[in-house]
Amino acid sequence: MALDSPMLSKLRLARRLRRLRERARMSLDEAAALLDTSRSTLQRMETGETYADVHFVRSAMDVYDCRDDEMIDLARHAKTQGWWRAYGIPNRGYIGSEAGASLVQCWQLANMPGLLQTEDYMRAALGSVGVRSPQRLENDVQARLFRQRRLVDEDAPLRLEAIVDEAVLRRPIGGRTVLRSQLLRLIEATTLPTVSLQVMPHSEKANMGMDGAFTILRFEDGDHPDLVHLGSVPGHMEFEGSAKLERVKLCFARLREEALSVDDSVEFIEKIVANL
Secondary structure, rough: OOOOOOOHHHHHHHHHHHHHHHHHHOHHHHHHHHOOOHHHHHHHHHHHHOOHHHHHHHHHHOOOOOOHHHHHHHHHHHOOHHHHHHHOOOOOOOHHHHHOOOOEEEEOOOOOOOOOOHHHHHHHHOOOOOOOOEEEEEHHHHHHHHHHHHOOHHHHHHHEEEEEHHHHHHHHOHHHHHHHHHHHHHHHHOOOOOOEEEEEEEOOOOOOHHHOOOEEEEEOOOOOOOOOEEEEOOOOEEOOOOOOHHHHHHHHHHHHHHHHOOOHHHHHHHHHHHHH
């Protein structure tokens, strides 16, 4: 399965551009002048906000006196279209990031983790949020189903560590029949070596995740920082090293300690199914 992620290629290229400049001991102003561009444009290229094409990368390598052919490949790849473009989904966003990740850690307060949803649950959940045309809904469902394939992909599997609030398991999105099938899917998913699922049962004690849902994306590639998407609908990204990301990582670790174990979570879900 191809794991092309143009956005990630652009971000990796951005980090390398900055690293080359720093190794050359040049300031942004000095480098920008030699590259015949503005300081702000160069800065945006170094953060991945602006695309650096092959010609610019070649010029940068000349100015910094360093040859890195992989940067040329990254520049070319950053301009390609990911599989999600066929579904009308832009390159820059959550799916483009997830495509290059090796581990997803998520905390859910409202909906089932997208990577574990049944198709019926997807249609019920996506169809109730905003105004989607029939084609937009179909595209979103098919894209989500495509993403789920990585959980069983042998060449480049995606690992999922999910923690869900008890309310997620009891909210009858789509009706009782849809919910029952969805809960059975969760139980089945726990047999996969790539999936860890824990339940946070209701209690009198507050937990660190009550402020909102989030998803952390982690990467095997050391050239790319971890990312966190805040909210039920993945949105804003924070890069490795940011104080907010570190707080979210701490929150997930604490939630994992407080939630039921995987085995106890399966038993908990089975009891809910039995009462439906």
